[in-house]
Amino acid sequence: MTTAQDPQTPPVLEIRGLVKSFGDAPVLRGIDLSIARHECVAVIGASGSGKSTLLKSVNLLEQVDDGQIFLQGEDITDPRVPVDATRARIGVVFQQFNRFPHLNVLDNVTLAARKVHGQSRGTATATALRWLERIGLADKVGDYPDRLSGGQQQRVAIVRAIASDPELLLLDEITSALDPQLVGEVLDLVADLKRAGSTILMTTHEMGFARRVADHVVFLSGGVIVEQGPPELVLGDPQEPETRAFLARVHPD
Numbered sequence: 001m002t003t004a005q006d007p008q009t010p011p012v013l014e015i016r017g018l019v020k021s022f023g024d025a026p027v028l029r030g031i032d033l034s035i036a037r038h039e040c041v042a043v044i045g046a047s048g049s050g051k052s053t054l055l056k057s058v059n060l061l062e063q064v065d066d067g068q069i070f071l072q073g074e075d076i077t078d079p080r081v082p083v084d085a086t087r088a089r090i091g092v093v094f095q096q097f098n099r100f101p102h103l104n105v106l107d108n109v110t111l112a113a114r115k116v117h118g119q120s121r122g123t124a125t126a127t128a129l130r131w132l133e134r135i136g137l138a139d140k141v142g143d144y145p146d147r148l149s150g151g152q153q154q155r156v157a158i159v160r161a162i163a164s165d166p167e168l169l170l171l172d173e174i175t176s177a178l179d180p181q182l183v184g185e186v187l188d189l190v191a192d193l194k195r196a197g198s199t200i201l202m203t204t205h206e207m208g209f210a211r212r213v214a215d216h217v218v219f220l221s222g223g224v225i226v227e228q229g230p231p232e233l234v235l236g237d238p239q240e241p242e243t244r245a246f247l248a249r250v251h252p253d
Contacts, residue, residue, distance in 0.1 A: 010073035012037050012168055012199045013058065018067035020053055020223075027053045029223040031067070035168075035216075040190075040200040042214035042231070044207070046246060050223040051203040055170045058201065059092050072167060088116050091161030091169045095177050099145045099153060099160075105132070106141040109160045117164045124163065131159040135189055151182030155189050162193065169193065171202035187213075207250055211235045219243045 011034045018031040027050045035041050043051050056062040058069055060076065060083050069077050076086045099108050109132065110124035119127075132138045135155050145153055154174055161169060171190065175183045187209045194200060194213050204210055210217055210231055217234040219227045219242075227240045238244045 009037070010070065011035055012039075012072060013201060014070040014073075015058070016068045016070070018054070018057060018069065019065045020050075020057055020062060021065055027223050028057065028064075031223075031225060033218065033225070033228075035199060035201060037199055038197045039215045040194045040198075040202070040213055041216045041218060042210035043201070043203045043218045043220055044205070044210060044246075045203075045220035046249075049220045051220055052172055054220070055092075055172045055201065055203060058168075059090055059170055060086060088164070089167045091164070091166035093154070093157050093161050093169075093171050093174050095173045099157060101145050104142050104144050105137065105148070105156055108145065108156060109163055112160065113164045119164070127163050128159065131163065132156075134192070135159065149182060150178045151185045154178060154182075154186045158186070158189055158193075162198065167199065169198050169200045169202075171200060171204075173203050173205065175204070175206060205250070207235055207247070219246065221246070 013033070013035040015031050015033040018028050020028040031054060033041070043054065045051050053062060057064050064077060067077070068075050071086065071089060074081065100111070103111065106125065106128055109128040110121070113119040113124040113127065114121060129138065129141065132141060137152060137155065140148060140152065148156065158174070175186050178186065183206070187206060190200070190202070191213050214231050217228065217231045218225055219234060221242055227234055227238060227243045234243065235247065238247060
């Protein structure tokens with residue numbers, strides 16, 4: 001990893017030998033990955049490579065078959081660790097916006113902070129308004145999701161995920177459901193979060209963004225990490241034939 005870290009401080013996320021199958025079909029086959037505080041790690045790979053399953057496993061939405069996942073040094077795959085308490089420490093944004101259509105923007109953003117994290121309405125509202133102002137949606141606090149563009153809805157979903165100051169932020173192909181002209185505004189917000197010090201594990205098809213923002217890029221194929229390293233190496237000078245073939249398909253020119 002590229003970010004210097006005190007050897008006495010555990011990684012925010014450490015994955016050791018992670019294995020997951022669906023029936024007889026292996027999806028993750030021994031994943032080892034470590035993410036330091038304030039790092040952004042981008043996972044790339046073709047559809048079906050195991051990227052989304054990896055993130056769902058970290059958020060305990062999938063029960064792993066073998067291996068361990070440590071969050072701030074705690075083994076969250078230990079069945080004695082409360083699942084809901086662990087999920088409350090992680091912010092997650094998926095491809096779908098997953099907003100509550102009957103709640104306005106402000107209530108969508110503050111709901112988890114109030115109900116899960118016990119913040120007062122005043123504290124949660126102040127945090128939400130600060131972020132909504134920062135992303136240019138302060139004038140939308142009273143609007144309902146169906147009045148927002150896809151890019152606006154996804155930015156609201158990201159603000160909702162970070163409003164409770166999570167230890168780790170998981171972003172799963174958050175631009176794949178957006179029209180091309182809306183992708184940039186969402187990625188700009190992620191870049192802002194990285195600069196602000198968030199620790200991020202994301203899956204993405206946006207190679208230019210991964211090159212510009214990520215500290216570390218992981219190429220996943222067939223449930224195995226084929227190649228990983230700094231973006232300028234993995235994306236600019238890949239060593240593995242499979243990585244080169246994938247990047248040629250993504251950018252055939």
